[in-house]
Amino acid sequence: xxxxxxxxxxxxxxxxxxxxxxxxxxxxxxxxxxxxxxxxxxxxxxxxxxxxxxxxxxxxxxxxxxxxxxxxxxxxxxxxxxxxxxxxxxxxxxxxxxxxxxxxxxxxxxxxxxxxxxxxxxxxxxxxxxxxxxxxxxxxxxxxxxxxxxxxxxxxxxxxxxxxxxxxxxxxxxxxxxxxxxxxxxxxxxxxxxxxxxxxxxxxxxxxxxxxxxxxxxxxxxxxxxxxxxxxxxxxxxxxxxxxxxxxxxxxxxxxxxxxxxxxxxxxxxxxxxxxxxxxxxxxxxxxxxxxxxxxxxxxxxxxxxxxxxxxxxxxxxxxxxxxxxxxxxxxxxx
Ligand code: GZL
Numbered sequence: 132x133x134x135x136x137x138x139x140x141x142x143x144x145x146x147x148x149x150x151x152x153x154x155x156x157x158x159x160x161x162x163x164x165x166x167x168x169x170x171x172x173x174x175x176x177x178x179x180x181x182x183x184x185x186x187x188x189x190x191x192x193x194x195x196x197x198x199x200x201x202x203x204x205x206x207x208x209x210x211x212x213x214x215x216x217x218x219x220x221x222x223x224x225x226x227x228x229x230x231x232x233x234x235x236x237x238x239x240x241x242x243x244x245x246x247x248x249x250x251x252x253x254x255x256x257x258x259x260x261x262x263x264x265x266x267x268x269x270x271x272x273x274x275x276x277x278x279x280x281x282x283x284x285x286x287x288x289x290x291x292x293x294x295x296x297x298x299x300x301x302x303x304x305x306x307x308x309x310x311x312x313x314x315x316x317x318x319x320x321x322x323x324x325x326x327x328x329x330x331x332x333x334x335x336x337x338x339x340x341x342x343x344x345x346x347x348x349x350x351x352x353x354x355x356x357x358x359x360x361x362x363x364x365x366x367x368x369x370x371x372x373x374x375x376x377x378x379x380x381x382x383x384x385x386x387x388x389x390x391x392x393x394x395x396x397x398x399x400x401x402x403x404x405x406x407x408x409x410x411x412x413x414x415x416x417x418x419x420x421x422x423x424x425x426x427x428x429x430x431x432x433x434x435x436x437x438x439x440x441x442x443x444x445x446x447x448x449x450x451x452x453x454x455x456x457x458x459x460x461x462x463x464x465x466x
Contacts, residue, residue, distance in 0.1 A: 159189040161209040162218040166197035168332045169360040170388040174466030175408035182411025203230045210237045216418050217241050221248035223301035244410045246303040260427035262413045264406040266307025272404045272446045273383050274315035279444050291322045294344050296330040296337050296356040308357045330361040337361025341368035359384035359391035366399050389464040395440050395457035402439040
């Protein structure tokens with residue numbers, strides 16, 4: 132009997148050691164996330180976290196609560212913990228050189244998603260690959276849609292006043308969307324941005340800024356909001372001012388979240404430019420590939436569309452891609 136117990140104890144010990152060894156072999160992937168400012172961000176967080184854990188890897192997650200200094204701290208903590216990979220989206224484009232040099236020095240592969248950090252490094256060896264929206268193109272699509280929408284109504288030569296709610300100042304998505312929009316809308320001088328202010332990608336700030344713009348801007352024909360949450364906040368302000376959003380003021384957003392589709396179906400919004408938050412499968416594909424010695428293109432953008440109330444409005448530079456009707460796709464939206 133004693134012999135049997137000894138054998139069983141030995142077996143348990145071997146299994147326990149084996150399991151520990153397995154856990155030690157399991158990759159540890161760290162994810163530095165910006166915060167929880169929008170529906171897009173929540174969908175992005177959930178999708179990436181679920182994919183990393185779904186791959187059987189250990190996840191080390193940090194929510195920076197919208198503060199760059201918290202992201203810098205998180206990156207340094209990841210280095211100290213000796214994680215195998217870092218997944219990173221930069222709240223703003225500047226201020227990263229020192230800590231990203233430390234990440235490179237530590238030899239931890241950096242997988243960039245969503246917002247791209249600008250650096251002064253001599254080459255692009257400091258990161259493995261970037262996956263995220265083509266922000267200047269997203270801004271240009273919004274501008275093209277506005278002009279083509281007015282043209283479709285035979286009103287393309289009117290003087291059209293546009294107000295803009297910008298995203299978080301200095302964020303890659305804000306800088307790119309504003310630049311892309313401005314360059315495109317400049318081709319039709321009768322369409323003018325008469326006021327532009329940050330709403331920081333949040334519904335509450337978008338509503339507050341729109342309340343103030345409604346008082347200060349004499350004639351507003353179009354609102355271009357650099358994300359849907361700000362557009363939805365602005366819609367509340369427009370209604371409170373006794374105006375009809377989607378009719379008295381044309382509303383264009385960005386992200387293509389389900390709430391925007393529902394607002395378009397309700398007639399309170401007119402268009403949303405897609406920017407997908409679903410990046411988890413790409414993160415797993417990249418890390419799995421890197422583990423197998425693969426390399427990846429440095430910059431990869433997902434295929435994205437534009438949805439509106441009517442369909443058929445051109446939104447690409449070549450005029451080939453046409454908008455899809457939101458009401459035909461609202462049921463399939465995942466976030
Ligand atoms: C875009 C992303 C932006 C979204 C906003 O890739 O960085 O940040 O458009 C989010 O909704 O807050």
